[in-house]
Every structure is written in structure tokens, then in C-alpha cells.
Amino acid sequence: NFIHACRRSIQTKAVKRPPLGFAFDIDGVLMGGLEPLPKARNALRILNGDNPLKIKIPYILLTNGGGHTEYERAHKLSSRLDVQISPSQIVQAHTILKDYVDQYADKAILCLGGNGDTMRRVAESYGFRKAYTTTDVLAWNSSIWPFIQVSESELAFAKPVDFSRTPISAIFVFHDPRNWGVDVQIMCDVLQSGGLLEGPYIDKAQRKNNIKVVFCNPDLLWKSDFPRPRLGQGAFKASFQAVYKTLTGSEYPYVQFGKPTKATYDYASGTLHNLLDVSYGPGELPQMYMIGDNPESDIAGANAAGWSSVLVYTGVYDPTTGPPTNIPTHETRDVEEAVK
Numbered sequence: 001n002f003i004h005a006c007r008r009s010i011q012t013k014a015v016k017r018p019p020l021g022f023a024f025d026i027d028g029v030l031m032g033g034l035e036p037l038p039k040a041r042n043a044l045r046i047l048n049g050d051n052p053l054k055i056k057i058p059y060i061l062l063t064n065g066g067g068h069t070e071y072e073r074a075h076k077l078s079s080r081l082d083v084q085i086s087p088s089q090i091v092q093a094h095t096i097l098k099d100y101v102d103q104y105a106d107k108a109i110l111c112l113g114g115n116g117d118t119m120r121r122v123a124e125s126y127g128f129r130k131a132y133t134t135t136d137v138l139a140w141n142s143s144i145w146p147f148i149q150v151s152e153s154e155l156a157f158a159k160p161v162d163f164s165r166t167p168i169s170a171i172f173v174f175h176d177p178r179n180w181g182v183d184v185q186i187m188c189d190v191l192q193s194g195g196l197l198e199g200p201y202i203d204k205a206q207r208k209n210n211i212k213v214v215f216c217n218p219d220l221l222w223k224s225d226f227p228r229p230r231l232g233q234g235a236f237k238a239s240f241q242a243v244y245k246t247l248t249g250s251e252y253p254y255v256q257f258g259k260p261t262k263a264t265y266d267y268a269s270g271t272l273h274n275l276l277d278v279s280y281g282p283g284e285l286p287q288m289y290m291i292g293d294n295p296e297s298d299i300a301g302a303n304a305a306g307w308s309s310v311l312v313y314t315g316v317y318d319p320t321t322g323p324p325t326n327i328p329t330h331e332t333r334d335v336e337e338a339v340k
């Protein structure tokens, strides 16, 4: 289909530009854990120009994963997939947080997810200048969660901050938290005390400012290299909300990004548009194809965005459970077949 569509458009000279664009999910489509999935390399090579028409087809990687800067992720994926991928082609769960820098650049924010200070580095690479982690909080007062000892190596990365005098303005769950107990405890402390840790818990009605809570990935499940899907950030959100509701009587209001949200697909559309040449008008895209392994995130989001969607069998979706219900998609077994 891909070759036929390109040949038709080139022959008719209808357009001097690639008629198609692709968005690839990463975990379960291109990667199984740290290793490339079979045929992932070849699928990207076809789009990078290794095709009978010798034309490059624009594509982005659109993942609910994260934990690195887009530069670091592009570098890691380029070496593992042996295909040149640019940081400008990478949309991770937290990439969209760049849109919050104007509002929070000089306000103290809590960055959850990942290990050590990786999320601080990502936040600072976006322009946040007061980005703190739960390791910073534990280094400030380890009794906030008596069941853990911060290691010397983690303490080396901690920033000396007095969180009883540094009000937290927002909590951004950049990536999947590692120690849910610590993160839920600190989130509940920050939100109940209006941002100042060790401060008294303030009744909802008396709180002056609502601290913004943003989750970047709604995935309840995701596919790594374990034979069964793993609990994702959506499961962490469910555990936080269950604890917070038990403590306070209601869930905490939050913003949700990540596939399948419209905000994330709009952001991804803008990212792909920026790869196109000037012959495309503002906001204009070629016919878009999303290739994913998770019907609830990749496929549902693509269909809602008006893109064509292709579901592969190499990730979360288990073909033995039968075709996914009421979400139009074209099923295939692997990513190379999907591209062709």
C-alpha cells in the first residue's frame, strides 16, 4: 500500500511531497524491553528511504514512556535500532510538559518518576529551574517515609532544599514512579498541607491555591520483555487516588496527558508537522498512520485524531482474545508488515 501510494502520488505529480506520515509506538512495537523487536529496524529503514522509490517518509516515535531527555532517548534508540533517529522525532509522555515552562519555570515543582535525579535533568532541560524529586525530600527529612534509607549514591544527586519553607506549586508525574509508597506519601503530604511539607494539613475549603497535579501517561498496562503486560503509570494514579480519597473523602483533581488524550495527539501532530517541508500549510499533515500495540492508548488515540491505525501483535494486545471491540484498525503481526 505504502509503495503504491507513493508511486501514484509521484507519477501523478499531484504532490511533490511524501503522501504519508507515520507515528510509531515504542514499547511493544519497536522495542521489547531493551532489545529491538524483530523487523523494527527494517520498518524504519524503509521509511528512511530504503524503498523502491527512494523517498524518505516522515515519522515520529510517540510513546507513553519516558525517563530521559528526548536527546538521550533518540541517541539510545538510534544505536539500538541502528537507524538514525533525531530528538525532533521523539514525543515521550512528558515532552508535552514543555508547554508548562512559562507558567512554572521559577516555581518549585515536584517531578515524579524514573530513578534518582533523571526527571530533574529532564525538567531542567525543558527550562524548569526549581525542579525537585522525592529523593530531595527524603534527603531533607528521611522520616517522611520511615521504611526506606536513601543510598549514598542517590544522596549525591539530592539538592539541599528546606521543604518546610519551599512551597511546591505543582506535581508533574513525568514517568512511571519506582517507589509508589514514597511517592504516594509525599504527594498526599504536599496536597493536604497546601504545598509546604511538615506544614499542618489544611481543609480543602481553606486551601488558597490548588496545587496542579499532572499525570503524563494513563497506561494501566504496558508491554516490556516479561511475557505478561506490566502495571503502568495509570495503575500508580489509581493507587494514589484510592489513598487520597480514603484520607480526604474525594479524589484529587488532575490533568491527564499521554496517549490516547487529544492533547498528546495534537502535540504529536505539531511535532510531525515540524518535520515536513514548507509545501505543507500550517497544521497540514499527510495521511497519518499510527502503529501501536495497545488498543486503549495507541489505537483509540489515533482513531480519535482521524489517523489510520494499525495494531500489531507484539505487545499488550493478545490476538487470542479476538479483535478489539469497536475501534477500527488494521491488524498485523509485526511492524514491518504494518509499514508495508
Ligand code: G3P
Pocket (backbone or CB within 6 Å): 025, 026, 027, 028, 062, 063, 064, 065, 066, 176, 217, 219, 221, 222, 223, 232, 233
Ligand atoms: O512506561 C511505558 C509504557 O507505559 C508504554 O510505553 O511506548 O508502549 O507507549 P509505549
Ligand code: MG
Pocket (backbone or CB within 6 Å): 025, 026, 027, 028, 029, 222, 223, 292, 293, 294, 315
Ligand atoms: Mg506500547
